[in-house]
Amino acid sequence: MAEGGDGAGGSGEDRFIARFLRPIAGSSAALGLLDDAALLTPPEGCDLVLTKDAVVAGVHFFADDPPASIARKALRVNLSDLAAKGADPLGALLALALPKGTPDAWMEAFAAALGEDAGRYLCPILGGDTVSTPGPVTITLTALGSVPKGAFVPRTGARPGQAILVTGTIGDAALGLRLRQDGKAAAFAGLSDEQRGHLLDRYLHPQPRLAIAPVLRRYAKSAMDVSDGLAGDVAKMLAASGCGGRIEARRVPVSAAAAAAIAADAGLFRTAITGGDDYEVVACVPHALVHVFTAEAARVGVPVTLIGETREQPGLDVTDAGGHPLDLGAGSFSHF
Numbered sequence: 001m002a003e004g005g006d007g008a009g010g011s012g013e014d015r016f017i018a019r020f021l022r023p024i025a026g027s028s029a030a031l032g033l034l035d036d037a038a039l040l041t042p043p044e045g046c047d048l049v050l051t052k053d054a055v056v057a058g059v060h061f062f063a064d065d066p067p068a069s070i071a072r073k074a075l076r077v078n079l080s081d082l083a084a085k086g087a088d089p090l091g092a093l094l095a096l097a098l099p100k101g102t103p104d105a106w107m108e109a110f111a112a113a114l115g116e117d118a119g120r121y122l123c124p125i126l127g128g129d130t131v132s133t134p135g136p137v138t139i140t141l142t143a144l145g146s147v148p149k150g151a152f153v154p155r156t157g158a159r160p161g162q163a164i165l166v167t168g169t170i171g172d173a174a175l176g177l178r179l180r181q182d183g184k185a186a187a188f189a190g191l192s193d194e195q196r197g198h199l200l201d202r203y204l205h206p207q208p209r210l211a212i213a214p215v216l217r218r219y220a221k222s223a224m225d226v227s228d229g230l231a232g233d234v235a236k237m238l239a240a241s242g243c244g245g246r247i248e249a250r251r252v253p254v255s256a257a258a259a260a261a262i263a264a265d266a267g268l269f270r271t272a273i274t275g276g277d278d279y280e281v282v283a284c285v286p287h288a289l290v291h292v293f294t295a296e297a298a299r300v301g302v303p304v305t306l307i308g309e310t311r312e313q314p315g316l317d318v319t320d321a322g323g324h325p326l327d328l329g330a331g332s333f334s335h336f
Contacts, residue, residue, distance in 0.1 A: 024115030087145030174275020176203030
């Protein structure tokens with residue numbers, strides 16, 4: 001992302017960058033967005049952690065969502081990946097594909113919100129690329145983070161006999177999406193305005209669990225963020241680790257709003273546990289460390305809940321109160 005010298009005023013892209021993106025690229029590593037690359041020095045004694053996620057109109061957000069919300073979601077889904085690896089943010093590279101004729105007001109709101117979140121989460125925008133597209137709005141970020149050497153929390157470290165824990169609550173975003181799609185459904189009729197607002201906000205605005213990163217580094221053997229559905233993502237993590245496990249459905253934490261919707265329509269529990277966009281963190285921790293892990297997570301403001309246990313036998317069971325496996329279908333969202 002460089003502002004060049006195409007005539008006295010530069011190209012249209014140069015002017016776009018100067019107007020909307022240079023003001024939010026405050027880190028010296030961004031070089032004022034005047035070069036074709038950023039220059040970043042990793043913290044001493046740390047490994048780099050890199051992740052990339054894209055969000056696309058009609059897939060990850062509604063085309064008429066507020067541009068500020070789209071910007072926040074685009075950054076936060078990447079920060080969620082860093083958090084699950086025990087990493088602290090260093091910065092992000094932005095690739096922005098916009099249809100021709102996108103109003104300046106849209107870009108002004110998008111850039112302002114992106115800049116605010118970059119400051120809030122200490123993840124400056126370091127550069128990237130801007131292009132026009134005949135297709136939907138597409139935003140891709142590459143987030144860079146750091147962990148002390150050897151402290152990276154892999155997806156592959158779970159072993160049989162460990163506890164499975166998850167942060168926050170599960171299913172709010174998936175139910176918020178369902179509410180957006182069918183707000184008149186009977187399951188939502190009895191919800192208060194506050195409960196409806198909670199579900200809708202959780203879909204629009206993920207809350208990356210960066211505060212728990214140092215706790216994961218100390219105690220978790222395996223972790224990943226829950227982006228495609230709790231059941232499916234836990235199954236992926238355990239398969240990558242070469243083991244299996246069990247989740248007790250009654251232990252899965254849900255918010256008061258989600259609980260109210262599920263009470264009205266029991267089938268929505270399947271939506272909650274298999275739907276995407278939670279952006280919580282699931283981790284495997286030795287049983288002997290669960291108490292201190294939970295206590296330290298609480299001290300940094302992140303609630304965690306014990307939901308199950310790993311085992312040698314491959315596969316994942318989600319069991320009901322009687323210990324019988326539930327049929328959850330595919331278990332998670334998949335793009336392909």
